[in-house]
Amino acid sequence: MDSYDMIVIGSGPAGQKAAIAASKLGHRAAVVEKRDMVGGVCINTGTIPSKTLREAVIYLTGLTQRELYGQSYRVKQDITVGDLSARTTHVIGREIDVIRNQLARNHVDLHIGSAQFQDAHTIVVNGADGHTTEIRADKIVIAVGTRPARPQSVDFDGSTIVDSDQILSLEKVPGSMVVVGAGVIGIEYASMFAALGTKITVVEKRPTMLDFCDREIVEALTYQLRDLAVTFRFSESVREVQKHPAGTLTVLESGKKIPADTVLYSAGRQGVTDALNVAAAGLSATDRGRVEVNEHFQTEVPHIYAVGDVIGFPALAATSMEQGRRASYHAFGEPVETKLGDLQPIGIYTVPEISFVGRTEEDLTQANVPFEVGVSRYRELARGAILGDSYGMLKILVHAESRELLGVHVFGTNATELVHIGQTLMGCGGTVDYLVDAVFNYPTLAESYKVAALDAVNKMRAIARVTGSTNGSYHPLPE
Numbered sequence: 436m437d438s439y440d441m442i443v444i445g446s447g448p449a450g451q452k453a454a455i456a457a458s459k460l461g462h463r464a465a466v467v468e469k470r471d472m473v474g475g476v477c478i479n480t481g482t483i484p485s486k487t488l489r490e491a492v493i494y495l496t497g498l499t500q501r502e503l504y505g506q507s508y509r510v511k512q513d514i515t516v517g518d519l520s521a522r523t524t525h526v527i528g529r530e531i532d533v534i535r536n537q538l539a540r541n542h543v544d545l546h547i548g549s550a551q552f553q554d555a556h557t558i559v560v561n562g563a564d565g566h567t568t569e570i571r572a573d574k575i576v577i578a579v580g581t582r583p584a585r586p587q588s589v590d591f592d593g594s595t596i597v598d599s600d601q602i603l604s605l606e607k608v609p610g611s612m613v614v615v616g617a618g619v620i621g622i623e624y625a626s627m628f629a630a631l632g633t634k635i636t637v638v639e640k641r642p643t644m645l646d647f648c649d650r651e652i653v654e655a656l657t658y659q660l661r662d663l664a665v666t667f668r669f670s671e672s673v674r675e676v677q678k679h680p681a682g683t684l685t686v687l688e689s690g691k692k693i694p695a696d697t698v699l700y701s702a703g704r705q706g707v708t709d710a711l712n713v714a715a716a717g718l719s720a721t722d723r724g725r726v727e728v729n730e731h732f733q734t735e736v737p738h739i740y741a742v743g744d745v746i747g748f749p750a751l752a753a754t755s756m757e758q759g760r761r762a763s764y765h766a767f768g769e770p771v772e773t774k775l776g777d778l779q780p781i782g783i784y785t786v787p788e789i790s791f792v793g794r795t796e797e798d799l800t801q802a803n804v805p806f807e808v809g810v811s812r813y814r815e816l817a818r819g820a821i822l823g824d825s826y827g828m829l830k831i832l833v834h835a836e837s838r839e840l841l842g843v844h845v846f847g848t849n850a851t852e853l854v855h856i857g858q859t860l861m862g863c864g865g866t867v868d869y870l871v872d873a874v875f876n877y878p879t880l881a882e883s884y885k886v887a888a889l890d891a892v893n894k895m896r897a898i899a900r901v902t903g904s905t906n907g908s909y910h911p912l913p914e
Contacts, residue, residue: 437544439465441766442558442572443759444550444711447475448752449743450578451534453759457574458541460767465544465570467560473545474527474534476580476744480600482752483530484523485623486784488603491522492627493786499848502823514631516607523603546570550579552716555736574766577726577734577741578759579711581704581750584723589676589700595683596676596698599624609633609696613685615673617644619783621701622656626786629663636666636693638673638685645783649795649844651830656846659787659826668693706745730774732762740766754779778862782851787827790854793842793861796832805835809867809891813847816886817878824848829883831857831867833891835898838866849880856884867891 440462443454450466451474457464472479493499495518497508511518538545546568548560553569560568583598585591593601599620610633614625617639629635637644644667645653657667668687676698677684685693706724713720717736720726726741728734734741740762743755757775764771783789799806813819813827827847834841843857860869870888875881898904 436557437465437568437570439463439544439570439572441465441574441576441763442467442570443576443578444558445475445578445580445743446473446534446538446545447477447578447580447743447755449580449755449759450475450576451537451759452756453576453578453740453742453763454543455537455541456760456763457767458543460763460769462767463542465546465572466538467546467548467550467558467570469549470547470563474531475578476582476600477752477755478527478530478534480603483526484603485620485627487523487526488519489623489627489784489786491519492630495519496630496632498630498786500823502825514608516605519608520603549710551710551712552714552718553712555716555739573738575716575739576759576762576766577708577711577713577739577745578743578755579707579745581706581724581744583700584703584705586700586702590678591700592678595678595696596700599699599701602699605697611682611695611697612636613638613676613683613693613695613698614701615685615698616701616703617641617667617669618701618703619645621699622660623784624699624701625665626660626663629660629665630786634664634695635660636668636685636695638668638671638687638693640670640672642670644669645789647795648781648783648789649791649830649842650797652789652791652828652844652846655826655828656785656787656789660785663786704744704750708745731765732758733765738766749779749781751779751781753782778858780851780854780858782854784851787824787847788850789844789846790850791842791844792854792858793840794832795842795844799832799841804841806841807833807835807891807894809833809887809889809894811883811886811890813880813883816880816882818880818882819848821878822848822880827880829853829880829887831870831884831887831891833867833888833895835895838868838895840865840867853880853883856881 441457441464443450443466446468454464454466495511495514497510546560548562551559557571614621614637625635672688674686674688708720708724732740742758744750780792809831811829814825830844832842840861867888870884
């Protein structure tokens with residue numbers, strides 16, 4: 436039986452970083468993964484395929500260039516699934532090769548097969564050929580990820596009624612689609628297919644969507660999606676989905692009936708712990724397959740850690756990577772300087788995209804925190820005009836007294852890139868005055884930070900002028 440210092444179950448972003456971190460610290464590590472899932476859900480059916488699909492959609496439809504060349508502009512008139520999947524297949528293959536190379540370069544053993552606990556220190560690897568292997572470790576990390584949650588009442592067939600994994604395997608671009616669930620995944624796919632010209636209807640039981648995001652940003656996204664002919668049915672639930680020779684019919688509890696070629700169910704995700712036999716290790720999982728952990732990502736069995744989507748929110752590849760690294764560091768007594776706090780950026784790859792870090796206006800208002808808002812709109816930036824983005828915006832939230840940045844919210848082109856400037860400044864405890872003084876390349880979208888900062892400071896100065904206080908005055912940076 437092979438013995439290791441750490442065994443990681445799962446090779447997604449969290450598992451990769453956990454295993455490599457253990458190896459970098461001088462420990463012997465191994466990863467267990469199924470043959471067709473090296474790289475995890477992130478690489479094979481989740482983040483990478485969906486974001487690559489998005490790039491293909493934006494390029495082939497010419498959507499972002501229509502402000503300049505007219506609403507009829509398209510790079511390719513009849514876009515097929517083959518056009519979209521060619522790019523996706525290439526990127527997936529390349530990323531899997533990169534991961535295999537990284538694991539090999541760091542001397543991390545890769546065991547191919549499905550993992551199952553035999554006891555708290557022993558893992559049985561069941562190979563596809565029926566061969567089983569037992570491996571043992573002092574520390575174990577569960578990083579198995581999730582799969583789409585499937586309501587028992589829904590007859591998924593992979594072609595007309597699909598989940599978020601199956602949608603990548605559609606044989607043709609549907610003419611119409613019902614998206615059940617307006618969470619991150621549902622809205623991302625709704626926006627992509629709407630850009631392709633598919634008639635989209637989104638059904639959501641809540642009165643709004645993406646309620647953890649800034650309301651103004653969500654309203655801007657809603658407007659843009661409606662401009663792409665997306666119909667929203669909020670506060671509505673699905674009673675049943677009927678399959679007919681000519682397509683599907685989604686029947687809502689209110690009695691409304693929606694015909695469509697395809698129905699996408701995006702009803703959350705389920706932790707993939709059911710086949711792990713976690714009880715043999717003294718662990719338990721929730722009814723959604725989640726594993727509960729403490730701040731160090733330890734489970735109820737201290738030498739067993741869990742990281743990534745399997746532990747729940749925020750379930751993002753970026754945060755999962757850091758969770759994996761921190762779990763390994765804690766397991767081997769390596770100090771980590773800071774806590775994994777609130778400054779984790781959220782990126783939503785809709786068309787257009789959304790990203791934010793820190794707190795929202797609603798959150799600050801409820802907490803009675805005095806703040807000022809600074810806004811910059813892409814249409815007022817030279818780079819925005821060059822890109823043809825007239826709807827994008829960046830908003831910063833500034834503490835009215837300490838002048839610290841409390842939140843950054845971006846909507847539009849490169850939102851998920853731009854947010855990191857604000858994240859870095861917030862992490863360093865910087866104030867709005869840094870942005871006022873900073874010089875940004877011209878023409879760039881990064882200029883939006885200076886424009887928004889000046890907007891916020893001018894508002895604070897106007898208040899100071901009325902009250903006679905000095906808080907709104909300009910504070911130069913120390914030499």
